[in-house]
Amino acid sequence: MLVMAMALASVVASPFSIARASESDSLYCVVDMSDRSVCLNTRSPGIISLSPGTTELLFAAGAGDRVIAVDQHSDFPEAVKKLPNVGGYPNVNVEAIVAMKPDLVVVWTGGNSPKVIDQLESLGISTFHIDVVDFTGIEQAIRRLGQVAGTEKAANRVAEDFTTRLKTLQSHYSQREPVSVFFEIWRSPLMTVGNGLVINDVILLCGGRNIYGDVSERISRIGIEFLITRDPQVIIGSDPRGDTLQTRKELMNYWGQWQNLQAVKRQQLFSVSSDLIARPTPRILAGAEMICQQLQAVRSGTSHPEYAASQSPTS
Numbered sequence: 001m002l003v004m005a006m007a008l009a010s011v012v013a014s015p016f017s018i019a020r021a022s023e024s025d026s027l028y029c030v031v032d033m034s035d036r037s038v039c040l041n042t043r044s045p046g047i048i049s050l051s052p053g054t055t056e057l058l059f060a061a062g063a064g065d066r067v068i069a070v071d072q073h074s075d076f077p078e079a080v081k082k083l084p085n086v087g088g089y090p091n092v093n094v095e096a097i098v099a100m101k102p103d104l105v106v107v108w109t110g111g112n113s114p115k116v117i118d119q120l121e122s123l124g125i126s127t128f129h130i131d132v133v134d135f136t137g138i139e140q141a142i143r144r145l146g147q148v149a150g151t152e153k154a155a156n157r158v159a160e161d162f163t164t165r166l167k168t169l170q171s172h173y174s175q176r177e178p179v180s181v182f183f184e185i186w187r188s189p190l191m192t193v194g195n196g197l198v199i200n201d202v203i204l205l206c207g208g209r210n211i212y213g214d215v216s217e218r219i220s221r222i223g224i225e226f227l228i229t230r231d232p233q234v235i236i237g238s239d240p241r242g243d244t245l246q247t248r249k250e251l252m253n254y255w256g257q258w259q260n261l262q263a264v265k266r267q268q269l270f271s272v273s274s275d276l277i278a279r280p281t282p283r284i285l286a287g288a289e290m291i292c293q294q295l296q297a298v299r300s301g302t303s304h305p306e307y308a309a310s311q312s313p314t315s
Contacts, residue, residue: 030148033141034109034129043150045103048086050116054106054130054145055080056281057138061146062154069100076275076283092116097125104128104148132280133197133218135166135205142282162282169205169285173292176207177299182232182263183210185219187254190227194220198280206292208234228258234298235263236291238274243290247271270294 029039048069049055055074058067064079072088074080086100087093090113097105097120107117109131121127128148132141139159146155181203185191193199194215203210211230212220235255239247251269258264272294276287 030128030144032129032144032148033131033137036129038104038126038128038148040103040126040148042103045149046101047149048097048100048102048105049074050086050092050105050112051089051108052076053111053132053279053281054108056279056283057130057132057141058106058145058149060155060158060282061142061149062151062158063145063149066149066151068102069097089113094119094123098123106130106145134201134280135198138198138280138282138284139163141280158282162285165285166205169288169292173207173296174205176296178207178209179234179295179298180211180230180232181208181234181236181295182212182227182230184235184237189221190224191219191221194218198284199277202277202284202288202291205288206295208291208295224258228261231261232263233266233268234295235261235269236294237269237271238277239271240274241271242273242276243271243294268298 027039027041028043029037032038045066046068047058047063047066049058049067050071052071052074055067055070056076058064059077059080064077067080067083069084069086070080071092072085074083074085084100086096089111092113094116102125104126105120106128107120107130109117109129110133117127128145130141130145132138139162142155142159142162143152146152146159149155183193183199183203185193185199192212193210194212194217195210196216197218200210200213203213211227211232212222235251237247237251241247248269248271251271252264252267255261255264255269263269270291272287272290276283276290
C-alpha cells in the first residue's frame with residue numbers, strides 16, 4: 001500500500017503534437033505531459049524508464065524494444081525483469097544513467113524526485129515527462145510515448161482498444177444503483193483517495209460512490225470517527241495478492257473492530273490487486289472489472305462466499 005500511495009499523483013492534460021523542429025530537419029519533437037517540447041534526432045531512441053508506471057506505458061505503446069534500462073521497482077511485463085536497473089526512488093543512480101548514454105529518460109513527475117529530474121536535465125539528458133491520474137491521461141500517455149519512441153501505429157491501436165474497453169465497462173455499470181464505497185490505501189494512519197485520482201474514477205465507472213469523493217485532496221488522511229459517520233456499504237482494500245480468502249479474512253480481522261459499519265455487518269469487504277489499481281496503465285481496466293463485479297455482487301445480494309466461489313479459477 002505504501003508503494004501505491006507514493007504512485008498516486010496529478011496530471012496535466014494538454015494538447016500534443018509531433019513536428020520537425022524548425023531549426024533542424026533532423027530533430028523530431030513531441031510535446032510531453034508537462035507541455036514541454038522534447039526533440040530527438042532519432043526515431044528509435046534508447047530509453048530509460050524511471051518508474052513502474054512509465055515502464056508499463058512504454059511497453060503498452062509498443063516501445064518495449066527501445067527500453068534499455070528501468071528503475072528497480074519496474075516488474076511488468078515479464079521482459080522488464082531481464083533489463084538492467086538504475087536504482088529507484090529515492091536512490092536513482094544518476095551516474096549509471098549517464099554512462100548508458102540514453103537518447104531519452106522517461107520520468108513520472110508526480111513520483112520521481114524533482115531533484116533527480118533536474119539533475120538529469122542539467123547534465124543535458126533529454127527527459128520526457130509523464131504524469132497520469134485519470135483515464136484520459138492513460139490514453140494520452142500511450143499515444144505520446146508512441147510518438148516520441150517512433151511506434152505510433154502500435155500505440156494508437158492500444159489506446160483505441162483501451163478506450164473501447166473503458167466505454168464497454170462504462171455502459172454496463174456506471175448507471176447502476178449507486179453503492180457507497182470506502183477505498184483503503186493505507187491503514188496506519190488511515191488514508192483514502194479523494195477526487196482527482198483514477199481510483200475515484202474507477203469507483204464511479206462501476207456505479208459506485210466514493211464516500212470521500214467530495215474531498216479535494218487526492219490522498220486524504222482520515223479519522224475512524226468520520227468514516228463511521230459516512231458508513232460505507234462496501235470497503236475495498238488493495239493487496240498484491242488480489243481478492244483471496246486470506247485477504248478477506250485479514251480485512252475482516254481488522255475492520256471487525258467496528259461492527260456498527262454496515263460493510264462489516266454485511267461482510268462486504270473486498271480487496272483488489274494493488275498492481276492493477278495503483279498504476280494508471282491499461283491494466284487498470286482489469287482492476288476496474290474486479291471492482292465492478294464486487295459492487296454488482298453487493299447489488300444483487302450475493303453472499304460473500306458465493307462471490308468468492310464465482311471468482312475461483314474452476315468456476
